[in-house]
Amino acid sequence: MARSALDEVSQSGAFVRTASEFRNFISRDPNSQFPAEAGRYHLYVSYACPWASRCLAYLNIKGLEKAISFTSVKPIWERTKESDEHMGWVFPASDKELSGAEPDPLNGAKSIRELYEIASTKYSGKYTVPALWDKKLGTIVSNESSEIIRMFNTEFNGIAENPALDLSKSPYDEAVKQLYEALDKCEEKLSKQRFDEVYVVHFKCNKKLLREYPNLFNYTKDIFQVPGMSSTVQMDHIKRHYYGSHPSINPFGIVPSGPNIDYSSPHDRNKFSA
Numbered sequence: 001m002a003r004s005a006l007d008e009v010s011q012s013g014a015f016v017r018t019a020s021e022f023r024n025f026i027s028r029d030p031n032s033q034f035p036a037e038a039g040r041y042h043l044y045v046s047y048a049c050p051w052a053s054r055c056l057a058y059l060n061i062k063g064l065e066k067a068i069s070f071t072s073v074k075p076i077w078e079r080t081k082e083s084d085e086h087m088g089w090v091f092p093a094s095d096k097e098l099s100g101a102e103p104d105p106l107n108g109a110k111s112i113r114e115l116y117e118i119a120s121t122k123y124s125g126k127y128t129v130p131a132l133w134d135k136k137l138g139t140i141v142s143n144e145s146s147e148i149i150r151m152f153n154t155e156f157n158g159i160a161e162n163p164a165l166d167l168s169k170s171p172y173d174e175a176v177k178q179l180y181e182a183l184d185k186c187e188e189k190l191s192k193q194r195f196d197e198v199y200v201v202h203f204k205c206n207k208k209l210l211r212e213y214p215n216l217f218n219y220t221k222d223i224f225q226v227p228g229m230s231s232t233v234q235m236d237h238i239k240r241h242y243y244g245s246h247p248s249i250n251p252f253g254i255v256p257s258g259p260n261i262d263y264s265s266p267h268d269r270n271k272f273s274a
């Protein structure tokens with residue numbers, strides 16, 4: 001069982017992601033094991049992780065900020081335990097260490113690994129974000145972002161500030177779906193790509209930049225400019241993570257200073273509105 005994405009490499013060198021293991025569902029039914037309640041759940045994220053970022057985007061857009069708290073880890077992987085070599089997500093010692101990253105307010109955990117170990121003594125998989133934590137039962141409800149966003153969309157409507165907003169049917173969700181489908185395709189085709197800020201340099205996918213695809217680039221800006229979205233994109237965390245956490249790819253951990261793309265600049269997507 002892979003304990004880190006760095007172990008998920010097939011014999012041919014391809015990256016093969018293993019499935020998430022905590023797959024419980026929060027329900028609007030008050031008698032269920034995990035009922036939707038304000039103040040009960042906490043989302044652990046890294047701003048550097050696209051899967052975690054989409055959960056944060058749903059949390060903001062749905063208006064669940066008061067009902068579901070969240071904490072972001074530090075962007076660069078560190079040793080998660082003194083006793084072995086595992087590298088992974090860790091919390092800062094204080095919220096002064098790095099803007100956006102905070103100590104674990106619930107369990108005082110030093111790492112995401114520690115949370116998984118509290119949640120299950122039998123767990124032997126990766127210690128991934130996002131992880132949706134249940135404060136009442138002291139466990140991880142789900143570590144699968146595609147399911148977390150569905151729960152946020154449908155199960156918290158009694159609590160959400162924007163209950164009528166159905167993100168599964170909205171142009172936003174359709175846009176996200178298409179964006180991820182498009183990026184997944186590019187990812188496969190160009191053997192793992194993520195935005196011009198990182199993938200072009202770090203993963204050596206420099207045949208073409210995202211911003212050289214006019215539609216894909218305008219689309220990215222359109223998504224970025226959805227209210228509630230921009231605060232989930234902390235490019236500093238994203239860059240520090242990738243350039244700093246894979247020493248086999250970037251031994252000196254140098255973070256390139258560019259290209260500082262302005263995703264808030266005008267886009268042309270309004271031409272498609274009815």
Ligand SMILES: N[C@@H](CCC(=O)N[C@@H](CS)C(=O)NCC(=O)O)C(=O)O
Nearest residue numbers: 004005020049051128129143144145
């Ligand atoms: N299936 C998960 C994937 C999450 C995932 O792969 N997260 C990465 C960061 S982008 C992670 O935490 N990796 C930790 C590791 O590989 O040790 C989801 O979509 O929620």
